[in-house]
Amino acid sequence: DQQVKQNSPSLSVQEGRISILNxxxxxxxxxxxxxxxxxxxxxxxxxxxxxxxxxxNEDGRFTVFLNxxxxxxxxxxxxxxxxxxxxxxxxxxxxxxGSYQLTFGKGTKxxxxx
Amino acid sequence: DAGxxxxxxxxxxETGTPVTLRCHQTENHRYMYWYRQDPGHGLRLIHYSYGVxxxxxxxxxxxxxxxRSKTEDFLLTLESATSSQTSVYxxxxxxxxxxxxxxxxxxxxxxx
Numbered sequence: 528d529q530q531v532k533q534n535s536p537s538l539s540v541q542e543g544r545i546s547i548l549n550x551x552x553x554x555x556x557x558x559x560x561x562x563x564x565x566x567x568x569x570x571x572x573x574x575x576x577x578x579x580x581x582x583x584n585e586d587g588r589f590t591v592f593l594n595x596x597x598x599x600x601x602x603x604x605x606x607x608x609x610x611x612x613x614x615x616x617x618x619x620x621x622x623x624x625g626s627y628q629l630t631f632g633k634g635t636k637x638x639x640x641x
Numbered sequence: 642d643a644g645x646x647x648x649x650x651x652x653x654x655e656t657g658t659p660v661t662l663r664c665h666q667t668e669n670h671r672y673m674y675w676y677r678q679d680p681g682h683g684l685r686l687i688h689y690s691y692g693v694x695x696x697x698x699x700x701x702x703x704x705x706x707x708x709r710s711k712t713e714d715f716l717l718t719l720e721s722a723t724s725s726q727t728s729v730y731x732x733x734x735x736x737x738x739x740x741x742x743x744x745x746x747x748x749x750x751x752x753x
Contacts, residue, residue: 533683563742568746568747569746570733570744570745570747571684571731571742572744573743616684627672627735628686628689628699629674629686630686631676631685632683633682633683
């Protein structure tokens with residue numbers, strides 16, 4: 528039973544265009560969401576997060592949108608750069624649970640074409 | 642860089658042998674986690690710790706045990722390695738307030 532779903536295993540985007548990565552979740556207790564980026568042979572690195580009390584969070588070229596009613600979040604990268612090519616993991620947690628376990632999706636491999 | 646290191650970085654072992662992976666942090670974070678990454682599965686939680694001697698199971702804990710005798714060290718042991726445990730293992734640390742993790746660089750384990 529997958530609680531965090533990233534239904535697109537891969538995505539290709541031209542340099543300079545917008546990349547949109549999607550994530551769906553099923554657990555209504557999740558109230559904090561994060562995106563991680565992972566390069567080959569490295570550990571994932573934190574990118575951006577959003578609390579369920581917000582519907583948008585921006586950090587430079589990265590914006591995360593949260594639609595609680597649809598249990599859907601998306602990561603927008605504008606403009607996309609070749610260095611953004613990586614695997615992106617969506618993650619979620621229930622902060623009330625106290626242990627701060629993150630549940631991850633399977634990841635989406637983004638390729639930005641120069 | 643965050644003070645989290647994993648050792649070894651690579652290991653090849655034979656089926657049936659015990660294996661211990663080490664995660665060491667210098668951040669004094671309370672929470673530590675072990676995940677495995679496999680193609681088609683993403684990152685799955687094996688075990689986690691919320692303090693010295695306080696550990697709990699994650700989603701895929703069968704065949705694994707952990708120990709945390711000091712704040713800075715979290716050990717993952719494969720009691721009797723099997724080929725299905727061939728994977729990349731990541732350790733992570735976190736502070737309660739943020740909920741975000743800092744990951745180590747990973748250990749690539751091959752069981753032959």
